Amino acid sequence: MVAFTLNGRAAAVELPEAVPLLAALRGPLGLSGPRYGCGAERCGACMVLVENRPAYACTLPLGAAAGKAVRTVEGLGGPEAPHPLQTAFLAEQAGQCGYCLSGILVSAAALLEANPAPDEAAVRAALEPHLCRCGSHNRILRAVLRAAAAMREGRGGAP
Amino acid sequence: MNLAYHMATGGGGDDRPRLPGSLHLNRRLGQWLRFHAEGRVTIRPGKVELGQGILTALAQIAAEELDVALARVAVAPAATPDSPNEAVTSGSLSVQECGMALRHACAAARAIHLSVAAQRTGVPIEAIRVEDGAFLGPRGEAVGSYWAQADEALLDCEAPPDARPKPAAARRVAGTSAPRLDLPDKVFGAARFVHDLRLPGMLHARVVRPPSRGARLLAVGEGALPGDARLVRDGSFLAVLAAEEHVAEAAAARLAARATWEERDTLPEEAALADWLRTAPAEEGVVAERGEAPPALAHRVRAAFLRPYLAHASLAPSCAVARWEGEALEVWTHSQGIYNLRTDLSKTLRLPPERITVRHREGAGCYGHNGADDVALDAALAARAAPGRPVRLLWSRADELAWAPLSPATLVEVEAGLDAAGSLASWRMEIAGNGHSSRPGRAQEPTLLAASHLAEPFAVPPAINPPLAAGGGAQRNAVPLYRVPHLRIGLRRITEMPLRTSALRGLGALVNVWAIESVMDGLAALAGADPLEFRLRHLDDPRAAEVLRRACAMAGWAGRARAEGTGMGLGLARYKGSGAWCAVVAEIAAEAAVRATRLWIAADVGEAINPDGVANQIEGGAIHATSIALKEAVRFDRRRVTTESWESYPILRFSEVPAVEVHLVPRPEEPPLGAGEAALGPTIAAIAAAIHDALGVRPRALPFTPEAIAAA
Numbered sequence: 001m002v003a004f005t006l007n008g009r010a011a012a013v014e015l016p017e018a019v020p021l022l023a024a025l026r027g028p029l030g031l032s033g034p035r036y037g038c039g040a041e042r043c044g045a046c047m048v049l050v051e052n053r054p055a056y057a058c059t060l061p062l063g064a065a066a067g068k069a070v071r072t073v074e075g076l077g078g079p080e081a082p083h084p085l086q087t088a089f090l091a092e093q094a095g096q097c098g099y100c101l102s103g104i105l106v107s108a109a110a111l112l113e114a115n116p117a118p119d120e121a122a123v124r125a126a127l128e129p130h131l132c133r134c135g136s137h138n139r140i141l142r143a144v145l146r147a148a149a150a151m152r153e154g155r156g157g158a159p
Numbered sequence: 160m161n162l163a164y165h166m167a168t169g170g171g172g173d174d175r176p177r178l179p180g181s182l183h184l185n186r187r188l189g190q191w192l193r194f195h196a197e198g199r200v201t202i203r204p205g206k207v208e209l210g211q212g213i214l215t216a217l218a219q220i221a222a223e224e225l226d227v228a229l230a231r232v233a234v235a236p237a238a239t240p241d242s243p244n245e246a247v248t249s250g251s252l253s254v255q256e257c258g259m260a261l262r263h264a265c266a267a268a269r270a271i272h273l274s275v276a277a278q279r280t281g282v283p284i285e286a287i288r289v290e291d292g293a294f295l296g297p298r299g300e301a302v303g304s305y306w307a308q309a310d311e312a313l314l315d316c317e318a319p320p321d322a323r324p325k326p327a328a329a330r331r332v333a334g335t336s337a338p339r340l341d342l343p344d345k346v347f348g349a350a351r352f353v354h355d356l357r358l359p360g361m362l363h364a365r366v367v368r369p370p371s372r373g374a375r376l377l378a379v380g381e382g383a384l385p386g387d388a389r390l391v392r393d394g395s396f397l398a399v400l401a402a403e404e405h406v407a408e409a410a411a412a413r414l415a416a417r418a419t420w421e422e423r424d425t426l427p428e429e430a431a432l433a434d435w436l437r438t439a440p441a442e443e444g445v446v447a448e449r450g451e452a453p454p455a456l457a458h459r460v461r462a463a464f465l466r467p468y469l470a471h472a473s474l475a476p477s478c479a480v481a482r483w484e485g486e487a488l489e490v491w492t493h494s495q496g497i498y499n500l501r502t503d504l505s506k507t508l509r510l511p512p513e514r515i516t517v518r519h520r521e522g523a524g525c526y527g528h529n530g531a532d533d534v535a536l537d538a539a540l541a542a543r544a545a546p547g548r549p550v551r552l553l554w555s556r557a558d559e560l561a562w563a564p565l566s567p568a569t570l571v572e573v574e575a576g577l578d579a580a581g582s583l584a585s586w587r588m589e590i591a592g593n594g595h596s597s598r599p600g601r602a603q604e605p606t607l608l609a610a611s612h613l614a615e616p617f618a619v620p621p622a623i624n625p626p627l628a629a630g631g632g633a634q635r636n637a638v639p640l641y642r643v644p645h646l647r648i649g650l651r652r653i654t655e656m657p658l659r660t661s662a663l664r665g666l667g668a669l670v671n672v673w674a675i676e677s678v679m680d681g682l683a684a685l686a687g688a689d690p691l692e693f694r695l696r697h698l699d700d701p702r703a704a705e706v707l708r709r710a711c712a713m714a715g716w717a718g719r720a721r722a723e724g725t726g727m728g729l730g731l732a733r734y735k736g737s738g739a740w741c742a743v744v745a746e747i748a749a750e751a752a753v754r755a756t757r758l759w760i761a762a763d764v765g766e767a768i769n770p771d772g773v774a775n776q777i778e779g780g781a782i783h784a785t786s787i788a789l790k791e792a793v794r795f796d797r798r799r800v801t802t803e804s805w806e807s808y809p810i811l812r813f814s815e816v817p818a819v820e821v822h823l824v825p826r827p828e829e830p831p832l833g834a835g836e837a838a839l840g841p842t843i844a845a846i847a848a849a850i851h852d853a854l855g856v857r858p859r860a861l862p863f864t865p866e867a868i869a870a871a
């Protein structure tokens with residue numbers, strides 16, 4: 001049994017410690033936000049935050065999350081109380097299929113927590129681990145910068 | 160690819176009054192929309208969401224014609240047997256085929272409902288207006304509503320041919336950039352993808368794929384499998400089933416190590432790909448021919464253009480869920496064509512189509528015929544071993560990159576010339592490669608991957624090229640849009656298919672537009688003309704000229720400054736010769752490798768139902784094309800595709816993405832045209848031209864890596 005904090009609540013899973021964290025999140029823990037793309041740290045679809053730092057859930061052994069704080073896109077916000085990033089992504093219509101967005105959103109959240117005023121180059125660098133095959137990159141960059149500005153001004157990222 | 164394919168291949172030719180788009184073959188109104196007493200309307204398109212935003216555009220069309228708030232429109236996921244059969248969601252035709260059907264169906268539904276209200280209340284139909292679904296008389300009094308009349312079988316009839324959709328000037332919802340209906344789910348991580356489906360009692364499955372093409376499974380060594388995992392085998396099709404996904408994954412790895420295969424060389428020599436394309440057995444044809452060869456040419460360009468096999472490289476591996484209940488099968492799939500998939504499942508499993516229900520669920524972005532259909536058969540085969548249990552089967556990244564259908568390698572050879580006045584006089588072009596369609600549901604034999612691996616295998620039919628009237632395959636955009644008196648375009652469709660090929664965004668347009676535009680630039684240089692001016696001189700199509708001028712104006716083409724190591728180039732095409740017009744100017748920086756820095760794009764898609772959605776598709780297409788131009792190639796040895804990871808098949812990353820500016824020429828009165836594929840050919844062409852501008856060489860092989868440029 002591995003116990004950790006998931007999106008602010010206590011969570012425990014009965015899975016071998018060597019199983020990837022992603023299998024626990026999408027399996028017994030019932031989340032759908034963290035997504036499987038490659039299983040090899042090459043696409044970022046599975047990205048989650050462990051102790052506020054981006055981590056590839058597809059390879060991180062479940063055991064490595066024991067006792068730590070894990071956050072996923074579901075933990076950023078929901079339709080009732082969206083994170084400024086989620087609001088900004090909707091305002092910029094930053095996405096097409098959206099399969100890449102869960103991972104990109106958590107990496108962007110970690111960036112803005114560490115650097116509230118990134119320039120475009122800093123956003124690109126923070127998102128470099130992420131692939132988007134639909135070509136939504138420019139909208140995503142704009143959305144992250146928009147959310148950063150909104151958060152600095154204490155707004156929610158709405159237009 | 161779609162309804163256009165059906166029509167071009169002899170379907171739909173009947174005496175019935177012509178109805179717009181897919182309504183012609185799916186004529187019952189009630190199949191397209193239904194009102195609900197609680198104040199909602201469900202539309203039921205046969206086209207599916209592939210990440211392109213089509214559901215939002217279709218809902219806008221319905222809200223517009225019905226005069227109901229967009230929020231009242233729900234879109235039912237496509238499923239057999241009730242959804243209209245709209246064949247395949249492809250070819251940038253969904254707005255033409257489905258949107259125009261829905262527009263007509265909704266206009267008809269509105270007229271029927273209003274005539275009933277008029278009859279009942281005595282208020283003349285012309286005096287009734289509709290406000291968010293409520294019918295109001297001349298003094299604003301309520302005389303009925305869709306919702307009050309919802310239960311009646313008013314739409315249980317054929318669509319009348321005389322329904323009159325609103326004139327363009329009266330539209331208020333269609334033509335606006337309504338936010339996408341599916342995007343909130345995606346930024347909140349909701350369970351919207353087929354990958355997220357969790358059904359009670361569901362098992363997980365993985366395929367153990369053959370190690371190489373044509374490999375035959377000889378034996379599977381005895382031994383335990385992890386947990387409750389068990390194996391499923393039919394000939395060379397090998398899969399595992401387990402209650403937990405990680406157990407299925409581990410079992411597949413263990414089984415792969417235990418399987419013995421007979422392997423042989425089946426693939427051509429990659430280093431001699433161009434020779435194989437020239438000499439492999441093929442069916443020769445003529446795409447277009449006109450005029451007489453001129454007796455003399457003042458200038459001439461001869462060049463060959465080679466493009467590699469390309470992978471779809473969707474962000475998610477393909478996935479499907481299947482469940483057998485006795486002799487009935489239910490499948491959840493991200494296929495582009497649920498009826499066509501049903502046809503091939505029926506042939507492969509020897510099960511009547513009525514016993515198979517196919518339900519669409521969204522997958523990650525789909526850019527053509529990828530593994531979606533194949534994985535549905537894999538799931539059905541695995542699930543047969545667990546009757547009554549839903550089985551979710553997910554492909555691996557390696558399968559997705561190496562075993563999904565590939566876009567075919569192609570060689571295009573051009574010889575074109577100018578007369579003494581510097582005008583285009585002659586254009587000869589030869590295209591060689593495999594066909595661009597192996598879509599299910601069309602051939603005698605099923606085209607699903609595992610069908611050829613079974614104990615009683617089906618032969619794999621070589622890919623075809625749809626007729627030019629349906630957009631063509633290898634010959635798509637092969638006919639230049641420039642005025643040229645003598646023209647001959649030949650096509651060699653290779654009839655052996657060592658690597659399975661099928662449709663990927665743009666099809667033949669990727670290489671044809673690049674080849675045509677590159678030769679145009681070469682000819683312009685020989686004529687001492689600017690590429691823009693030279694093109695305009697040979698264009699009879701004012702909408703083509705307009706997008707070209709716009710893109711050049713956006714980029715500051717006329718006053719462009721030359722800076723060391725940078726270049727600018729342009730590309731133009733009308734997609735398929737019948738679709739959207741698109742011109743691209745690219746700016747590149749030639750560093751250790753070529754980097755695309757900016758793209759300026761002007762497009763004319765006729766009526767844009769959702770302008771921001773169109774811009775999103777154009778931007779996405781241009782970035783996809785930039786990735787193809789600079790990075791992508793499927794590699795192989797004599798037995799196997801070796802590009803099976805993101806390391807060996809890299810695509811564009813954030814640090815490499817150019818800034819993109821899109822301008823849409825407003826044409827609300829013109830018929831709508833699809834946008835998803837229009838930018839690809841022109842973007843590749845523009846990048847190639849910009850490389851020449853920067854480095855003085857015209858690349859002759861994709862992708863434009865330092866090696867390819869050095870070899871040019």
Ligand code: FES
Nearest residue numbers: 037038039044058
């Ligand atoms: S799934 Fe983890 S990086 Fe791709």
Ligand code: FES
Nearest residue numbers: 096098132133134
């Ligand atoms: S929106 Fe489809 S992969 Fe990014």
